[in-house]
Each structure stands twice: as structure tokens, then as C-alpha cells.
Amino acid sequence: MSSQIILLVEDNPDDIDLTLRALKKGNITNEVVVARDGTEALDYLFGTGQYAGRDTGEVPAVVLLDLKLPKIDGMEVLRRLRSDQNTRLLPVVILTSSKEEDDVARGYSLGANSYIHKPVDFDQFVEAARQLGLYWLVLNEPPPCTREAR
Amino acid sequence: MVIVFIQVVAIILQLAAAILALRLVPVTGRRLAWVLISSALALIVVRRGIALIRLISTDLSAMPNFAGRMLESMVLLVISILFVAGITLIRTVFLSVKQAEQEARTARDELESRVHERTAELEQTNQALLAEVDERKQVEKALKESEARWRGFLQSAPDGIVIVDRDARIAVVNAKAEELFGYSQQELIGKTVETLVPERYRDVHVKHRSGYTDAPRSRPMGVGLELYGRRKDGSEFPVEISLSPLQTEQGLLVTAIIRDITERKRIQEALQQSEQKYKTLVENLPQRIFLKDRNSVYISCNDNYARDLNIPPDQIAGKTDYDFFPKELADKYRGDDKRIMAEGKTEDIEEAYIQDGREYIVHTVKTPIKDESGSITGVLGIFWDITEQKRSEEQIKRLNEDLRHRAAELEAANKELEAFSYSVSHDLRAPLRSVDGFSQALLEDYADKLDEQGKDYLGRVRSAAKRMAQLIDDLLRLSRVTRAEMHREEVDLSAMARDAAESLKQSQPEREVEFDIAPDLTAYADPQLLRIVLDNLLGNAWKFTGKHKRAYIMFSSVQQEGKQVYFVRDDGAGFDMAYIDKLFVPFQRLHSMEEFPGSGIGLAIVQRIIRRHGGSVWAEGAVEHGATFYFTLS
Structure with a gap:
């Protein structure tokens, strides 16, 4: 279980560091792959671009997706990976600063599995990261096709 | 021998x-x-x-x-x-x-x-006689038949028939005449015809009838005069009589056919009245009214139009538009007349009109006039000045355009604001997270290198970052209240208030607060927004009574100038009325953060929601004597 990969899609280096720190503080020791924009995330998932040749059979256990990204934004990433057979059922957690109802609604309608608002208070952020890891990496039973593909 | x-x-x-x-x-x-x-x-x-x-x-x-x-x-x-x-x-x-x-x-x-x-x-001789007798019988039969026919005609005639002899003595009266005058035949036979004439006309009637018998001929009686019959009961009724002489062996007989024209007169009078009414109406209408013949030649017009044209109304007949208007305009009027008469349809026209050298815009309704056979004989026109109206319309149009323009600008501004809100929500918070996160990292990872003052400073940095995050959230809430779509429905405010009160009690169960919530208060409003209003007002009341041992919070309504005014009253800290104008301004606070915490956004939100419902909100209060917040909804 602990070898399962987390794909963190985040462009803000501070947030990357803080997220990694929060995950670590929350005792999530899984490998975290960081994609700094939407294109990179899709390249990783579909084995294209800089990730050409990557074994796409190896899918992450969960994707932590920021919405506001350069180039291709988070919603578009979600839409594309939901329309691909291989990543159709991949658990995606939107992790964002936005509390806008519109974003929440759009995220869910595009097939997000969860929507988490990044709190300013770092203590709360650590708590959120811990619960997130516990839930998606330990409690949650991954979808069958993800397992098959693995 | x-x-x-x-x-x-x-x-x-x-x-x-x-x-x-x-x-x-x-x-x-x-x-x-x-x-x-x-x-x-x-x-x-x-x-x-x-x-x-x-x-x-x-x-x-x-x-x-x-x-x-x-x-x-x-x-x-x-x-x-x-x-x-x-x-x-x-x-x-x-x-x-x-x-x-x-x-x-x-x-x-x-x-x-x-x-x-x-x-x-x-x-x-006998045979001859018999033949004669036969013939006589035939004649007699024919005579009888004719007489029967005549009697039949006489009796069934729709008009009263009275036959008088040379001395004006009544010889024959038919059933209708009996009915008309209320006499029986027996009562009339042999009487003079004056029996049937109202007393005041009897003398003159005698003169007239002797004049008639001198030169008898068939003619209507009393042409141009109003004739009346007199019933047995003395009542009178208007009649029309035609006379015809009949020379017989017994001498001159005069047949008078008498028609009761009460009904006709009534109809005529009604018609005259209605015509008079109509004429009065036409004359008094502020509209100009005219009638033209098939060739667009005026037949008549009302006084108002004649006044416009500076002629007496009776001089309009025979004139045309060319007598009053410039050729171009007259051409246009005539063209319209022609088209309307050709198509047989009423038209509403907005057109120019010149009176005393001034140009007006008028609304004209032209209607083709048809005779009984349905062929068009002319055109009826009614028009009125709409210059002012047009001017206003144009002004309204211009204003509307301005408004549209402004609305578009506003919409653009709103969009911008939304984009701004979004970026505030997302981008402004991210650095705060860094500030707080890395301050925490410093505190954790470098605790041994920081003295107490350094730790205290970092603590202040963190709490400032959090307060700013709270302010951002409040700002977003305020803007969301403004932007959210409204869905009005019947809302049970009493139930909503009870619910809010319950939440407050649960948040601080140790407090002694009495809620007095009037039952059956309802409003036609957006339930979600109204819930925010009640949460804020009751929340404030709860908060500002917090320093008192016991508190009383009331939610009710009163009628003021036909409007229902809801209010939330408390007996808490109150406020100084001198600062009333700051009460509803965002982030304005009348109390210190230490005294009563808060960002000062609540009442601003309440005010926006109430305004969006077309209502108003105001407050009364005195320091340490509580506060009352009133609001109305449209």
C-alpha cells in the first residue's frame, strides 16, 4: 500500500512544499509525483511528452488536483482523464484555495471524487492532508479497473 | 077515300x-x-x-x-x-x-x-226570370264574398280603420280601432268622429273635416302636425292618419286609417337622443374628427377640427386637404384615403400635421365608411396630437438605451468583479497560506534558534494571516450575497428564527437567554438569504447580550403605514445612535475586537439582502439599553 503513488498537480512552489510537508506531518509516506501544470499531469498519466514511454499501466492511487494551473487548468485535466478509458475511474481529489460554489459544482460534475479547500491555517492543512491520506490510501477500496491495470 | x-x-x-x-x-x-x-x-x-x-x-x-x-x-x-x-x-x-x-x-x-x-x-219569361235570379244570386254571392273579404280585411287590418259619413258620424269601426281607442263598436257607431279626438283639438278638427269633405281626396292627415288620438279613458296617444273618400249611394264616406305611432315615436326619440348624445360626444371629444367622401372631399367635421382649420364647421363641406395643407402633406393624406378605401380596412397612422404653421405629430385612425350595400362611400378620420407623447417616447427610448448601455457596463463590471473575487479567493489566500505555513515550519524546525520574543512574533504573523484569511472569506461572502440568484417563496420566518435560536443556545448552553419569537410570521422571500439575515441579527443579539447575566431577545413584527415591519430586539450592549450611519458599512465596528469579536461584515450582508428584496433596514439603540433592528420586505 505504501508504495502507491500520489500525483500532486500544483504550480505554486510554496504550496508544493507545504503540501509535501503537510503530507509528511500527516504520516503519509507514499511516493509523491509532482506535476507543475496541467500538461505535465496529462503527460504523466498518458505517457506522453516528458513522460513518453512511461508505463501507463502504473496509475497513481490518487490525484491531488489544484484548479488554477498554467496552460491547461485543473478542470480540463479532470475532463480529459475522465474521458480516457485508462484513467476513467482514477480517484481525483480537488485540492484548491477556491471556495466558490461554481468550482465545487463543476468539479463534481466533471467526476471529481472529493473537493478539499486548502485552509490558510497550516495546522488545519496538516490535519486535512492526514485525513486525506488515511481515507484515500488506506480506507478506500480502489476501483477495479485501476487494480487490473496495475 | x-x-x-x-x-x-x-x-x-x-x-x-x-x-x-x-x-x-x-x-x-x-x-x-x-x-x-x-x-x-x-x-x-x-x-x-x-x-x-x-x-x-x-x-x-x-x-x-x-x-x-x-x-x-x-x-x-x-x-x-x-x-x-x-x-x-x-x-x-x-x-x-x-x-x-x-x-x-x-x-x-x-x-x-x-x-x-x-x-x-x-x-x-219565367226562364228569363230564373236566369236573372241566378245571375242575381251570383252577384249577390260575389257581393257577399267581397263583403266578407272586405270585412276580413277591415278586421284584420293592422291599423285602426274608422269610416265616417258626410256628417262625420262613425259608420264602421274595425277591431284594431276598437283596441286603439278602447271603445266597443257599439259605443262608436253613430257618434261623431270627434269622440276620438282630444278635446283641445275638437274645434279645429271640425273645421278641417268640413274642409276635407268639400274637396275630398286621398291624403295623409295633418302633414307636419303631431296628431293624437283620445282613448275612452281620456289618455292620448300619437297617431298617423291617412284619409280617403268613398263615394257611395248613401253619399260621401271618408275612410280614416289610423296608426298608433307611440312605439315609432319612442324609437325616433331614442334615436334622436342617441344622435344628440353622439353629436355631443363628437363635438366635445378633444380628438379631431372628419368625414370625407369617396373623392377625399370633406363632408363634415367636428368643432375642434374646424377650429384648427380656422373655419366654421359648416364650411368644411366641399373643401379638400389641398385647401388647408401644403401639397406634399395633402398628397400624403389623399394617398392614405385612397388606399384605405381601396382595401376597406381601418388603419392606424402616425403622421405629420400642420396647424397655424406649427408642425405636430398626430395619431390618425382612418376607417372606410360603407353604405347599406357594403360599398365604400368615404372615409372617417379621427386624430389626436401625440407630439408630446412622441417626444416622451423618444426620451424614454433614449433613456432606455442609456440604461441598456449602463446595464451592459454594469454587467461587465460585475464580471470583472467576479473574476476579481475569484482571484481574491484563490490567489490572495495562497500567499497567506505560505506566510502561515512557513511561520509554522519556522516554529517547528527552528524552535531552538528562536527566543521567546521571536516565537511571539511568528505567532502574531500567523494570527494576522488567519485574520486576513477571515476578512477575505467575509468579503467573498458579501459579494456572494449580492450575486446569488434569488428564488422567492413563502417563508416561515418564525420557524426559521426558532431554528437559529436553537443553534445559538446549543453553542453556549450555559447562557440564560430568553427568546420571544412571535408565531406565524411569514414572508415571500428567498429562504436561504433570509436565513442569513436572521442568523446575523439573532447572532448579533446573542453576541451583544453576552456580557449580561440574563438576556431577552425578541423577534416579532408590527404594521407601519400598511407595511409589515419585522424586528429583532435585545436588551444587550446597544450602541450610540451618533454612529448609526456606520452601522451597516462593511468592516465598520462600534465595539473593540476585545469587547466583542467580529469582522463587521454581518450587518452589511443583512442590508444587502434586505435591499435585494426591495425592503429597507434600520436600527434603534442606546448604549447598554439594547438595540432593535427593523426590516421590511417587498
């Missing part, structure tokens, strides 16, 4: 008598009688002959008694003579009787033939 002679003569005489007697047969027709008499005489003759022969054969001289014999022969002779004479006499008598009889018969025959003749004659 002498005796023999005598005797012979006697025999001859007797024979003659017998023959004569026989001859009487055809005279008397009494064959048997005369044959018997004749036979008797013949027998006597035979006996006398035998006696004679014997005489002769005897000697006469020998005869005893000559003298006796002589006498006997003489007597015989006399008897024979008497026979002959008698028979002859009888014959004469008979003959005379017969002749008389004959004469009588002839006379009778003659009479009879004359009777026959006469009878034939009579028969002829």
Missing part, C-alpha cells in the same frame, strides 16, 4: 118522324133512345099500314061509322103531325144545343190555344 088519304098522310108523317128520330142520333148521340123511338114509330107505321090495307080492302062505304072513322083518322093525323113536329122541335132544340155546344167547344179550343200560347210566353 078521305080517310085513306089521311091515313096515308099520317103514315108518311109517322115514317118521317121515325126517320127524323133516327137522324137525331148523330145530333144527340143518344143512339139507343132514338133507335127505340124510331123503331116504335116504325112499328106504328107498320100497324097503320096493315090497318090501311085492310081498310082499303074493305068497302069504305061499308064501313060502319064513317064519322067515327073519320075522326079517328083525323086524330091519327094530328098525332103524326105532332110526332113530326115534336121530333123536329126536339131536333131543333138538340141542334141548337149542339150548336151551342159546338160553339162552346170552339170557344174553349180557342181559349185553350191562347192559354197555351200564353203559357209558353210565361214559361219563357
